[in-house]
Amino acid sequence: NADVAKNRAKLDGRGGLQYFKQHFHDELVRQHRLAEGLERAIANRELSLHYQPQVSTVNGRIENLEALLRWYPADGESVSPAEFIPLAERTGLIERLGEWAMEEACRQQAAWRAAGIVDLRIDLNLSGRQVLAADGLERFEACVMRHGLRPQDVGIELTENVLIEADDRILAKLRRLYHRGVRIAIDDFGTGYSSLSYLKHFPVTALKVDRTFVRDAPQQPEDRAIMEAAIFIGHRLGLEVVAEGVETGEQLALLREMRCDLVQGFYFYPPLPAAEVFPLLVAPSATPH
Ligand code: C2E
Ligand code: MG
Ligand code: MG
Ligand code: MG
Numbered sequence: 001n002a003d004v005a006k007n008r009a010k011l012d013g014r015g016g017l018q019y020f021k022q023h024f025h026d027e028l029v030r031q032h033r034l035a036e037g038l039e040r041a042i043a044n045r046e047l048s049l050h051y052q053p054q055v056s057t058v059n060g061r062i063e064n065l066e067a068l069l070r071w072y073p074a075d076g077e078s079v080s081p082a083e084f085i086p087l088a089e090r091t092g093l094i095e096r097l098g099e100w101a102m103e104e105a106c107r108q109q110a111a112w113r114a115a116g117i118v119d120l121r122i123d124l125n126l127s128g129r130q131v132l133a134a135d136g137l138e139r140f141e142a143c144v145m146r147h148g149l150r151p152q153d154v155g156i157e158l159t160e161n162v163l164i165e166a167d168d169r170i171l172a173k174l175r176r177l178y179h180r181g182v183r184i185a186i187d188d189f190g191t192g193y194s195s196l197s198y199l200k201h202f203p204v205t206a207l208k209v210d211r212t213f214v215r216d217a218p219q220q221p222e223d224r225a226i227m228e229a230a231i232f233i234g235h236r237l238g239l240e241v242v243a244e245g246v247e248t249g250e251q252l253a254l255l256r257e258m259r260c261d262l263v264q265g266f267y268f269y270p271p272l273p274a275a276e277v278f279p280l281l282v283a284p285s286a287t288p289h
Helices: 002-012 014-041 081-091 094-114 128-132 136-146 160-165 168-180 211-216 221-236 249-257 274-282
Strands: 047-056 062-071 121-125 154-159 184-189 206-209 240-243
Touching: 014 081, 047 094, 047 274, 062 081, 062 094, 062 274, 081 094, 094 121, 094 128, 094 136, 094 154, 094 274, 128 136, 128 160, 128 168, 136 168, 154 160, 160 184, 168 184, 206 211, 206 221, 211 221, 211 249, 221 240, 221 249
Parallel strands: 062 121, 121 154, 154 184, 184 206, 206 240
Antiparallel strands: 047 062
């Protein structure tokens, strides 16, 4: 990566600098190609949504799905959202991608409802640009209504950094969504740069404890303490608490002990295409394998 290249450049003198320039140039070319490909991804039908179940620690039922974008370019290997989402944010394309994801999640939710699955929520990740755009939240609400869905059928995940940046106008809109029954979750809770005081006046219904804490909780007392504190504060504020990135039975046991409400992670299910989620939803109860 760039830091490594930079350090090498310092150590190696001119040869290193050459290496660094080449590396930097290659990376720019790659990003440029990706951006071009992403521009065409919607029209080329290369995007899809996967859905990752969130399971109740109380009864093992799937209560919620997180919708996650997938990009399989027709002429190449799949690209991770961890790469193309930040790219789309930089180029402004995120608003169109977000719009596509919104439309697709609502279409899918309406189809599942028509098939008799009526008490399932789907949560969408909204990027900062979507939330802060003049009409971003209106578009979300309009999309939900256009598909004949209720406000509680489709929720949103935001990061704390987005909430911190929101001005009064945006906050008023979020509050309206909240009062209509839209679920609003704070994603990656505990990794932002903000103080906890924002929880006092921001309209949220759930906290998602970041997976780095979950990952290390069994071995690291500090991570365990932070995870426990996050669950505690969430509950004291009347919020639902979700743990992300649950991969082991040990992590699950801790989360159960701490009364975390919902768990999400590879231990249960990876993000899955809609066709693979459907049978899980009609099964009487989802038990971890
Ligand atoms: P996120 O919202 O925090 O999503 C959770 C990420 O953790 C997903 O990565 C998911 O596949 C991954 N994950 C789930 N369970 C486990 C586990 O047990 N272990 C590990 N190691 N990872 C697990 P993914 O799908 O690659 O997405 C990465 C990020 O990209 C998301 O983080 C989200 O910030 C963003 N993203 C994805 N889809 C969208 C979208 O439609 N809109 C926007 N704005 N952002 C999106
Ligand atoms: Mg998320
Ligand atoms: Mg998350
Ligand atoms: Mg996370």
